[in-house]
Each structure stands twice: as C-alpha cells, then as structure tokens.
Amino acid sequence: MSPESPEIPHVSELTGEHEHHHDRHGRLIAVAIVLTTLAAALVAYAQAAALRTHDEADARAERNGALALSAAAIANDESRAQVDRFDLLQSEERRADNAALFEQYGAGSAATKLEAARWTQIAHQTYADTRAIAKSEGLPYICSPSHDAPCPAANGFYSPEQDPNFPIRYQQNALFQSYRLSALRDAANQAADNGEAQFVHYAAALTMLAVGVFLFGYALTPQGRARRTLFVRAASGFVVVACGWALFHALEHGSTPPDSAATAFANGEVATNDYQYGQAVADYDRAIKLSPKFVTALFHRATAEYVLGVPHSTLGSTTLPAPAGPVTVPSVQAIDKAAADDARARDQGSTSPTLLANLGADLLYRGLLRHDSNDLRQSLDVSRQAALALAQQNQSANDLVNARFDIAEAELALGDSYARDYQLAEHSLQATDVDTESGVGAALTDLDLIRVTHPALASQVATLDGQVVASVQFGPVALTPNGDLPAKGRPPIRFTGVQLQPDPGHMLYTIKGPGSFNPSDDVLSAQWQYKDPVNGEWAVLPEISGPVAKGGLLPAGPGYSSSNPSYVSLSTPATCLPAGQYKVDLYVNGQLAGSATTPGNWPTLQAARFRQVDAAICAPPNWQPLSVSSTPGADGYFTANASAGVVVFTIPGAALGSAQANPAALAFLMRKVVAGFASSVLPGLVPKGPDQATSFFMNFSDGRFQDWTFNGGKLISGVGMSPSGEIYVGLSYGPASVDVADLFLSISQL
C-alpha cells in the first residue's frame, strides 16, 4: 500500500496471522462499502431532486389555485359589468319603444314623439360607448343581431336571441382563463404527487443501502468473521435490490401533463356550461388523451356523456335536453360511458362524494336496465359510501337525497329490506336546502323505471309512490298495517273524469268529478310525467310538478282545472316540451286520487326568447326573428315567407290612461294592434266572434282572447296586463297546416 493512501487496517491486523488468506476478501468488502455509500449518495441526490420537483409543483399548484379563484372573481365582475351595459342599452331601447307605442296607441303628442327620438339617440350613444369600453377592457361586447347595427356574428352569439340561458354563455366565455388555471393547478398537483411518490421510493432504497453498508461493515468485524459469507451475500442482496428499485423509479417517473390539456379542459368546461355537451365531450377527450390521469376531466366528461344520452331538442347552438328536467334516465350506452369514466376517476384517486353518488346512480340504472344484480350490489356499496361522505358535508343536501334514494331503490330491486332506507331518504327531503320537487321527481322516476324493468315489483312501487309524495306533505310516514297511507283524518278521495291538454309550452289538466275533494282541507299534489322514449319509464317534470299552491287550481263547472302552468316559463333555460306521451298523477293527502295520460303531437319546437319582451314562445327551429327596429315594442318569429308567425307587443299601461283595468279597453287595444299589424300582411282579416276572458294567455288573470280568420288562414290574439303595468298583446297566425292554437298557448312570460 502506498504511503499517501488513507490508513485502512489490514484484515490480518484485525483477525490475526491465521486469517491472512482472507485479506483479499476484506479489501473487496471495503470497496463494496464505499461503492454502496456512493450509490446511497446518488440516490440521495435523486431524492433531493424529487423533493425539489414536489415542492416546486406544490408551490405552482397553490399559485395556480389562487390565480384561478381571482381570475374567476374578476371575470364574473367584468362580465357582469358588460351585461349591465347591455341591460342599460335594452332599457333605453324599451323606453324609446314605449314612447313610440304611447304615440301610436295612447294619447300621442309632440312631446311623446320627441321622447321616442330622444331615447333612440341615447341608446345609439350607449351602444357606441359600450363598444369602446369593451375594447378598452379587452372583452367582447354583447349586441343583438336583430336590433343593433353593426352587430358582428361573434358578438351576437352572446345575445339573448342566441343564448337560451342568457347571459351564461358570455359569463362562461369570460371564465375560460379561470378554468384553464384550475386545470393547470390539477396538473401541478399531479406532478407534486409524482414527486412525492418518487421521494418515498428513494427513501426505501436509501434504507436498504444503509442496511447493506451495515452488513458489509459487520462482515469485517471479528464477531462477523464466522459468518462473513452470509453477511456479504445478504448485504449484496440489499444493495442490488435498492439500486434496482431506485433505478426503476428514476426511469418510471410520471410525466407532467402539457398545458394544452388545460386549454382543452377549459374549452370543455365552457361548452358544458353552455349546454354544448357534444362539444364538451370532444374537448374532454382531448384533455384526457393528453393527461390520462386528469381526474376532473374524467368526472366532467362522465356528466356530459350522461346528459348526452338524454333526448335533445333541436340542434346547434340552441340544443337542449328535452325535457329540461334533471330526472330523465339516459340511454344505457350513455350510462356505460359515464360509469366507466366515473369509475376511472375514482380509481385514479378522486375522493369526491358527488362523483361516488353519480357512479352509484350510473350503476343503479345500468343494473335495472340490464337486470344485472352485480351492478345493483356495486351501486348499493358505492351509494352508501357517497351518502356517508355527503352527510358530513355542507351544501350537498340534494346529492344526499339522491344517494339515499339510490340505496333504497337498489335494495328494492335486489329484494332486500328497503323500508328503513326509504324512510331515511324521505327524511332527507325535509332539509331546508333541498330542492324538494327535484328529489321527489327523481325518486318517482326511478320507481317507475323499477316498475318497467321489474314488473313483479309493481305493487310495492305503487305504494312507495304515494309514500314519497306524502313524505313531502306530512313528513316521513310509515304505512298502516293494511298498507294504507294516513290521510290526516280525511277519507280517501277518488277523482273521475281527469283529462289532460298538453301543448308545447304548458300542461293543463281538468277534473270533472272531484268527489269529496275540498281545496281548503285537502292537499293536492300534481306530478306531471313524460314517457321516456328511450327506456319507457314515466319521467317526472319537476319544474311544473309538486303541491298545488293557492291559485293553482281554478273552478271549472262542477270540477276544477289547473292554472295551466307554463313549462317554458318555469324551466331553466326556457325549454319547450317535446312531442310524446304525457301523464298526470294527482295525489290527495298522499294518496293517488286520479290519473290520466294523453299523447302530445306536435313538431319539434324550440323555445325562442324575445329580446324586447320578457317572454318566449315555442317555434319551429327554422323560424326567423322579427327585425325589432322596424316595429317598436314588438318581437316575433316567422316562417321564411312570413306566411305564419307569432308576435308579441308590449305597450305601457299608461297608454290606456284610467281605462287600464277595463276589459273592454284591453280588448279594444288588442283589436287596434291586430288591425295595425294585419293591414298589410293578412288580407281579409275579420273577427270570428267576440273577445272572451281567458287565464291561458301568458297566465294573466285579466287575459282576453279573440279568434280571427283571414284569406287562407286563421289568427288568435290575446291581451293581458302584467303586474308591472305593461300590457301584452300577442297573436299567432298561419294557414290551416300550422297549429296556431299551440303557438298561441306557448307564449310564456319569462
């Protein structure tokens, strides 16, 4: 050994002369010790790098999270300000129109003429300023293609004419950056998780290397001499495994998702919130392809796929699920996709109880539709986990109700004991923050799906239907020994002569024989249902269903009729009912008192929202809006050649002066408006009879209507005054091939 080398004792010095032949082994072990130490140093370096990756990704995630929140708040605020500018413009345009209408239908004067011109001028200036302000803010402005000029298509896209849920489309567009930052936060969290996993694996490798160094060292001691080979082999084993372990995880490290995945996700979020579910799925597909472990994208794609499986009305930018209700069961193919994505998101580490609840519902529906008890058992397990987690959370009462009903429904379908879980679910409906009718509607829809798929359970389903409805009226109830529901001291009531008259915008029922029903003492609940053309169950329309409130039932001869609630008015976004089978179940004091079904035959219609009037109609998708600027205070939709159409006029109540509350004055005004509109468009227009009172024109209590004929067609007009003092005159007309009455009835307040 050279004199400058470090002083390492010879093995012979430690063990004696008789061990001299082992000197070579000792030196090799010493080299192994140092090599193991080097390996440990390298692993420690890799561990430090993993820790750095984790810490930086963590910091990045936190930063993106904070920026996402802030971007959302700022975007909401700025978009709200732009929507306010648009509202200001609209209010000025309405004031100009009101002045013009006052001039036309009221006691006009030079002052009213000047007023109309004044507000028109102010509106023009407001529009010019809005464009300049939006430019300085770096945001698009909102304009109405039928009224504002110039209005580029990209800006008109955000207008109430083209956005069925105005101003959601505009707000969602502003939120794009926030969604993108949220996705970048998720990606950074994923990178941090990868870094942490690597750190842990390197720590395990370091531990093994430490053990290896100890065993090598022990093999050199006099005490370890006797079993040196064993110690060396064991140490070598630890070192080899540790190095292999570290190398494997160094090469295997997870990749960081590219930023383009975040962009695709943000596009998907905007599309989802704009009801463009097909586009949303395509965007999420891209995001998941770029980042296969993107849990939120998987979760949201599942939701979009689920909704896509529900029949939709119309196409393009106005496509909406039809009916709009949240309780329809989608096709089994859509459920398959949604369940696969939900399960994948869960397996990738999502702990969202909402995701679990969705997965439970997916499995329940699939199990029912395919008669698969394995799916039903899984649904039971998953829904129970979801319910447990949701019960610990605030602001998740609706999800909890659905999860608890899913548990009870799975038990019912499996033949297990279900009474306790049904009572628990019904008890959840009593929470103050629950959308009660959506919960009841979903439960009744699911029960009917069980009836359709498991006919043997029909009697239990019928009993549970009443129990669920009664639970809302009286709280959770148990059945009496003979299977009846308590009627709170009133004898069971049976209706006769229940009839339905649905139209694309409304649902009307009449009861000819109400029996001993007394609206003062009895609680009536109407559950409107639409027959799902995909799975065959009766799906409740929660928007127009539920306990009938005061004023919801009108005397009609010896019986009653409903106040004809407008589905268009009550659904969000405004949606028209599709053609198909409709049914109403009328429950009195929690017991089924009457029921009726009827077909609704009409073409595919879409809710067309008026711009100048807070109203909408159900019009064929190819009808064109009226150029509002040409007719102050009026909005309408027409066929391409104007052979049929619907128009609504709003006129300030002050135009009638003191005669506002006079039905004759309202009818006179209606005839004046109709005559003014028809003079150049509908030759030969004459009234078919006198005007009559109606409560079905826009649900006005003082409404009146009148039938007309003209050369080659007919016209129906109506008039009524809103609580805010505006007079609405509506008319629909067309040749015999057009259902003018349905169009007229579909005119709904928003």
Next chain:
Amino acid sequence: MGWRASLSDEHAVHQDELSRQDLVQQQQSELADTQLVDSYMTQFGTFAEDSLLARSLRQDAPRVDHNNAQTMLSEAQVDLNLARNIGRQIGFTYPAAAPYVNPDGSYEPQKGSAFDFAQTLAFVESADETLHGLDPDQLRAQARSQRLLGLHLTGIAALFVSALVFLTLAAVSRGTRARWFASLGGLVAGVALVLFALVDLF
C-alpha cells in the same frame, strides 16, 4: 455539505411561504381595484345617460307647448345635477382616464372617448398602496434558486463520496494502479471543492 443543502431547502420553503402571502394579498387588492373600476363604469353609464337626457330635454323644450317646456327644462336641470355629481366622482378622481366633460359638467361624446377601463384600472392600481412592494413572482424565483442550490450541494456531496471511492480503491491496490486511483480521487475531490466554492459563493 448536507447541512448547507438543508439550510437552502429551509430557506426555499420560507421564500415560498412569503410568495404565497404576497400572491394572496396581490390578488385581493387587484380584485378590489377591478370591482371599483367596474362600479365607476356603471356610474359612467348613468352619467352619460343623464347628461344626454339633460341636453336633449333642453334642446326639445322649445318645440313643445309652454307647460311641457317648463317641465322638460326642470327635468333637464335635475338630470344635469345628477350627471355633474357622478361626473365629479369618476372624472376628477382619474382625470386622464375620464371622458370629455363639458364646462357644465355633462358628458360630451363628440369631443372625447368613452370611459377607458384599462387606463382607469392602471390609475387605481398605481394609487393602491397595498399593491406596492408586493412581488410574489420574485420571491418564488428566489425559492426556486434556493432549491436548486440545495440540489447542487447534494450533488457535490455525491462527488466527494466518489472521491472517497477512488481513494479506497487506491488503498486496496498496489503500485501504479494505486497511484492512479489516488490521483483520480484527489482530482474528483478538487473538482468537488471548486464546485462547492462556485455554488456557495455565486
């Protein structure tokens, strides 16, 4: 070496924490400033409407009968006063970003631009003292460099261990081979020392 690396990591964690605090404060202030400017923008809408209404009423008054004219002039005065009050708030606070205002305090769209959102926001933010001195990005960059320093120091420690390997090999070898190993060990240790000095000093 390990001690120095550990110190660097600890420093990086602290810088990250400071960066986080700065970022939250910055976001809150920016949001409040944006909301303020949005409220100015809403006020501008009323200001412009009242101004134009006042002018239009005054112009139209001579075209109607005496009673109506008096009413219109009276309304014009009310609208002008309202416009003037709002104009004071948005115009005098941030004059360079405000639209052109007539001597009577009303909006004059023909002589200037409309409300400039971006410029007003810039004014509001520059006047917002809570934003001054906040630099979360710089703190975050410092944390990154501290983490990198810690990593470099750990790497240099590994180099020292490499030197130890060569010196051990020299110790268990003989003749020329031993000298080669020793020289190599010395060289690696020297490089590690130089790198340590470079990393630590710069």
